Amino acid sequence: MFTLPKLDYSYDSLEPFIDAKTMEIHHTKHHQTYIDKLNAIVEANPNLKDKTLEELCLLPETKNMARGHYNHSFFWQIIGPAGSGTIPDEINSLKDEFNQKALTLFGSGWTWIVKNDLPAQAGGKLEVITTPNQDSPLLTGKIQVLGLDLWEHAYYLKFQNRRVEYIDAWWNVVNWQKVSSLLK
Numbered sequence: 476m477f478t479l480p481k482l483d484y485s486y487d488s489l490e491p492f493i494d495a496k497t498m499e500i501h502h503t504k505h506h507q508t509y510i511d512k513l514n515a516i517v518e519a520n521p522n523l524k525d526k527t528l529e530e531l532c533l534l535p536e537t538k539n540m541a542r543g544h545y546n547h548s549f550f551w552q553i554i555g556p557a558g559s560g561t562i563p564d565e566i567n568s569l570k571d572e573f574n575q576k577a578l579t580l581f582g583s584g585w586t587w588i589v590k591n592d593l594p595a596q597a598g599g600k601l602e603v604i605t606t607p608n609q610d611s612p613l614l615t616g617k618i619q620v621l622g623l624d625l626w627e628h629a630y631y632l633k634f635q636n637r638r639v640e641y642i643d644a645w646w647n648v649v650n651w652q653k654v655s656s657l658l659k
């Protein structure tokens with residue numbers, strides 16, 4: 476059984492950049508729904524019981540819900556109250572490209588900064604990628620160090636169709652201590 480991870484900050488602690496109501500609904504409704512549906516599929520299929528979340532992300536019958544759980548669990552970790560340190564230079568240099576890709580992503584999906592997982596590519600440059608729906612960088616063998624949820628449920632209450640304002644606001648609540656630890 477997968478369970479909703481607790482946040483180590485309050486829903487209103489990202490104000491005024493991300494509003495408390497959006498945080499609460501996003502966490503307790505949207506993320507919870509991915510978990511509930513994933514658990515239901517796993518319970519109905521005994522052969523899935525011993526699979527890890529990462530394994531379930533790769534199976535056709537569970538991939539959408541598993542990736543929804545995986546992506547959101549990551550997302551909560553890399554945001555938090557504003558003022559958590561400074562943006563690393565290697566991230567800052569990709570900010571314009573990240574913003575452009577986030578703004579122009581069609582429909583629902585995510586924009587990420589990833590590093591390569593493969594030993595031969597260790598130390599390789601970071602890159603900006605986008606994924607549709609709940610697809611995850613782990614499908615490509617890359618490790619996300621930053622990710623932005625661009626589903627409308629992540630911003631519609633406060634920003635409506637103004638995705639550009641959501642993207643700008645979100646940079647203020649990135650947890651740079653956490654992201655910096657993922658860069659190592």
Ligand code: MN3
Nearest residue numbers: 505624626629
């Ligand atoms: Mn979401």
